[in-house]
Amino acid sequence: MQISRLFGIVYYLLEKKETTGKELADRFEVSVRTIYRDIETLSSAGIPVYTNQGKGGGIVILDKFILNKSVLSEKEQDEILLALQNLSAARYPEIETILSRLSSLFKKSDVNWIELDFSPWGSDERNKENFNALKMAIISKHIIIFEYFNTSGVKSLRRVEPIKLIFKDKAWYLKAYCYDKRTYRTFKISRMANIEITEDVFEQGTLVESAAEATDNQFQKNIDIRLKISPAGAYRIYDDFSEKEITKHEDGSFTVIASMPEGDWLSNYFLSYGPIIEAMEPQSLRDAVMSKIEVMMGNLNRKGGPTLRDH
Structure with missing residues (x-):
């Protein structure tokens, strides 16, 4: 990944001040030609990296160059680190290394103020x-x-x-x-x-x-839904809907008006609400939920039917 290598070169030069193309090529496992292309990219971006010609020459970074003061503002530094933490949540390759290096370069010790994890609770x-x-x-x-x-x-x-x-x-x-x-x-x-x-x-x-x-x-067509939710359902609807879609009444109950993707999944989804749903529209969605409830009741009430102990 080029961005990782570019930051790695700057970080390495800030530590050593001077190196050679071959040394960098060996370190980052690329060709010397690739390293010199990277040096041109860094120079074009305003980072004072240059090459000394002749005997004893090499790749050098300006002695007084400080990345966090010369190129990026405090706000830009924070935005870059937050963006990298977003990628880290998705386990993007090499992001942890880049994040660690930039945190050191920016002299930021408080980069762990947020942790992003998109995996569900209990995911295996x-x-x-x-x-x-x-x-x-x-x-x-x-x-x-x-x-x-x-x-x-x-x-x-x-x-x-x-x-x-x-x-x-x-x-x-x-x-x-x-x-x-x-x-x-x-x-x-x-x-x-x-x-x-x-x-x-x-x-x-x-x-x-x-x-x-x-x-x-999966998201081709939406339908408008309207729900009446009992006061006991506050924990659920504020997780699933935005505040502008929810109206709270004096008795503590709620009305939810929203637009959701159409499909058989929707009736299954609202089945998971259980008894906190007091009313539902449109009628077609209500009928689909009622039909599945009837099937469930038939299965559970069937005399002589199998039990879990039979399996």
Whole structure:
């Protein structure tokens, strides 16, 4: 990653003051030609790095140069460190090293005031491995294969070109070109299993340009919903909806008016609210929830039906 190497070169020069192209090439495991291109990039950015010609010459940084005073304001330093912490939350390669180096260069000792973790509570190692596998497949532009469970619980095998990870409404999704559907699809990562990175590489440039015109199938159409929530439901609705979507009444109950993606998942979602829901619109959503409640009651009340002890 070039940005990591550039900061690494500056950090190394600030410590040693002078080095050689070969020494830097060996340290960062690149060619000497690449190192000299990096030096040109740093010089163009206003960082006083230059080369001394002749015997005993090398790569030098100006003695009195201090990165945190000469190039970036205090506000810019804080913004850069916060941006790196965001990437750190997504476990982006080498970010912890860059963050540590810049914190030292900026003389910032309070960079741990925020911790970002997008993984759900109780998430296991498999979820973390899946996330890292997708991240690396996107970066390296490798086609992946995985099993996917749709909203109806039907499992299918998918082969896709992964484009980007999306964090939307408390969940991670993968935007990808699906060979099976021959179009772009958005997959919920928690429903993906047995992710395999293949050796096949794809050209991402053309795909990203086309993807801008595609519609995410998961978020294609919204419906307006209206809920009456009992006073006991405050803990839930303030987690799931914005304050402007919630109206609190004198008796402590709430009305929620919001727009949500349409699909079978929505009735399953509101089933999880249990008895705190007192009324629901539209009628079609209410009917879907009631139908599932009736099925659940039938299953649980079935005489002579199996119990957990039978399994």
